[in-house]
Amino acid sequence: MGMPISIHVRSPDVDSPMVARVVEDAFDLVRQADRLFSPYKEDSEVSRIRRAELDPAKADPLVQQVVTLCRQAGELTQGAFTELLPDEQGALGFDPTGLVKGWAADRAASRLADLPGASFCLNAGGDVVVGGATVEPTAGSEAVWRVGIEDPRDRSRIAEVVELHHGGVATSGAAARGAHLYDPLTQTFVNRPGSVTVVGPSLMWADVWATALFVGPASLPHRFSQVAGGYRMVSL
Amino acid sequence: MRRIVLVILSTITTVVLLFSYHTSTSTTFATSPLTQLPASPGASPRSPSPNKSGSSTSRSSPATYTGGSADTRWGPVQVQITVQGGKITTSQAVQYPQNNGRDAEINGFALPILNQEVVQQQSASIDTVSGATVTSDGYLQSLQSAIDQAHL
Numbered sequence: 001m002g003m004p005i006s007i008h009v010r011s012p013d014v015d016s017p018m019v020a021r022v023v024e025d026a027f028d029l030v031r032q033a034d035r036l037f038s039p040y041k042e043d044s045e046v047s048r049i050r051r052a053e054l055d056p057a058k059a060d061p062l063v064q065q066v067v068t069l070c071r072q073a074g075e076l077t078q079g080a081f082t083e084l085l086p087d088e089q090g091a092l093g094f095d096p097t098g099l100v101k102g103w104a105a106d107r108a109a110s111r112l113a114d115l116p117g118a119s120f121c122l123n124a125g126g127d128v129v130v131g132g133a134t135v136e137p138t139a140g141s142e143a144v145w146r147v148g149i150e151d152p153r154d155r156s157r158i159a160e161v162v163e164l165h166h167g168g169v170a171t172s173g174a175a176a177r178g179a180h181l182y183d184p185l186t187q188t189f190v191n192r193p194g195s196v197t198v199v200g201p202s203l204m205w206a207d208v209w210a211t212a213l214f215v216g217p218a219s220l221p222h223r224f225s226q227v228a229g230g231y232r233m234v235s236l
Numbered sequence: 237m238r239r240i241v242l243v244i245l246s247t248i249t250t251v252v253l254l255f256s257y258h259t260s261t262s263t264t265f266a267t268s269p270l271t272q273l274p275a276s277p278g279a280s281p282r283s284p285s286p287n288k289s290g291s292s293t294s295r296s297s298p299a300t301y302t303g304g305s306a307d308t309r310w311g312p313v314q315v316q317i318t319v320q321g322g323k324i325t326t327s328q329a330v331q332y333p334q335n336n337g338r339d340a341e342i343n344g345f346a347l348p349i350l351n352q353e354v355v356q357q358q359s360a361s362i363d364t365v366s367g368a369t370v371t372s373d374g375y376l377q378s379l380q381s382a383i384d385q386a387h388l
Contacts, residue, residue, distance in 0.1 A: 008363070123364045148365045158365065169366040197366060 005030060005105075005125070010143075011118035022115050026108035026122070033104035036060055039095050050093045066103060070096050073208045076227055080216030081208050082184035098211055102170060102204030105129050109203070119143040119165065126150070127170040129203040152195040152236050159236050160197075168203025171195050172210040173236075183215035190215045200231030209233070298325065303382030305331060315378040317354070319386045327354035327379065354379060 007023055038044045045063050048054035056067050070083035083096040105122055109129045112120040119132035130145040143165045148158035152173045162169055172181060173195030181190050196214040198206040209228055213220055213235075224233065298320040305312040311333035318326040 006364075121364055123366075126366055128364050128366050145363045147363065150365055162366075171366045 006123050007108075007112065008121045008123075009112070009115065009118050010120070011115060014118075019115060019118065022112060026111045029108045029111060030104050030124075033062075033100060033107070036063055037066070037096060037100045037104075039093075039097065046094060046096065050095070056094075066096050066100055069103065069204070070099055073099055073205075073212075077208065077212035077216065078220065078223055079185055080183070080212035080220055082182070084184070085182055086187075099204060099208055101125070102127060102129075102168065102202070102207035105203050106168070119145075121145045124203075127168070127203055127207055129168040130164060131166045149197050149234060149236065150195070152193065160234060162197075162199055162234075164199065167199065167201045168206040169197060169199050170203060170207035170210040171197040172207070172214040181211055181215050185217065195236050197234040197236070198228075198231055199234070200228065206231060299386070301382045301385045302330065303378035303385070306378040306381075311335060313378055315382055317379070317382045317386065324354055324383075329378075 005027070007026060009019055009023065011019055013019065034044075035041065036044055037046045039046050039050065041047060045054060045059050049056055049059065049063075056063065059067075067083075070081075073081040074083075081098065083094060083099065084092040085095040087093055101124055105124045105127065106129060109120070109122055109131055112118075112122065113131050115132060119130070121128060121130045128145075128147050130147075132143070144163050145165065147162045147164065147169045149160045149162065149169070149171060151157040151159035174181065174191050174193075182188075183190050194214075196210045198210040198213065200206045200209075205228070209224060209231060210233075213224060213233055221233065224231070298318050300316060300318050302316045303314060305314040312331055313329060313333070314331035316328055316330045317324050
């Protein structure tokens with residue numbers, strides 16, 4: 001499934017070649033991640049690992065980094081996050097997509113943060129990372145982004161608005177794509193109403209937690225409040 | 237506020253990408269082909285002569301702009317917007333794939349959501365939306381083209 005990614009830049013010289021180059025670099029980082037990690041590209045490293053043609057220990061350093069992060073995510077969420085997802089036959093295969101999307105967006109965001117005097121907002125299929133302002137902005141400043149959180153029961157409505165100048169906002173739910181979120185603890189796809197949004201410094205961790213909290217057990221929010229310092233959740 | 241809207245819209249950059257998601261085994265609109273558009277990061281198509289049917293200089297009279305037709309794997313998608321007072325007041329797909337019953341069913345479901353999302357984002361004075369959203373690439377391409385024509 002293709003996913004639209006958009007980058008908005010607010011800057012006094014938004015038409016400058018430098019802005020254009022940095023935005024292009026940011027998109028290149030996402031394209032690079034897609035080449036390495038897409039399970040739908042036959043020659044991606046993830047596809048080769050899935051076919052047991054590539055030993056993860058010999059994969060690209062970025063792939064090894066993601067494998068390590070997936071392991072940490074599984075531990076932090078007490079198993080509610082997994083990179084082992086069932087295929088159509090039910091066999092578990094390596095698929096770190098749930099973490100890579102946020103990871104790639106964070107990498108692109110760190111490139112955008114190089115733009116002096118600019119602030120940016122990157123939206124990757126409904127998950128958002130903003131940043132760029134170096135000083136603490138005042139309310140109403142162009143460094144502050146207003147991120148609407150979609151109402152999962154009526155997707156044409158905005159249920160809440162989060163204002164932030166740095167960090168990520170990730171939402172997980174079954175509203176747009178049905179039961180696509182897998183719960184490794186019960187080994188089922190979850191199709192319940194509602195959504196979980198997590199806001200925090202890194203989009204990758206916000207997204208990992210949003211998914212884990214959506215599919216995970218009732219005890220998980222307590223764990224989240226203990227181990228995910230700087231992150232908060234909005235349940236709708 | 238108007239200045240901010242101008243800044244946002246004049247700097248929007250959209251690229252179509254590519255991450256793949258496993259969808260559920262259950263059949264829902266979630267697997268709609270409309271959202272499975274191919275990666276085509278080329279420039280948005282533009283019509284040389286905007287189908288402008290009003291004046292954009294007056295804040296009170298609405299003007300209509302039609303975006304270029306964006307080709308997708310399932311057929312062309314074309315979006316029309318109405319602008320009043322520097323804001324998009326309506327957005328609708330005037331051309332979309334409806335080659336078979338399945339296309340028509342999917343688009344009948346998806347397009348009203350996309351249309352509303354465009355208007356909603358403006359009227360709520362928010363900058364972006366976080367949600368379980370997968371917005372159609374073709375829709376975005378043609379929408380961008382319409383926004384460019386409107387000089388928003």
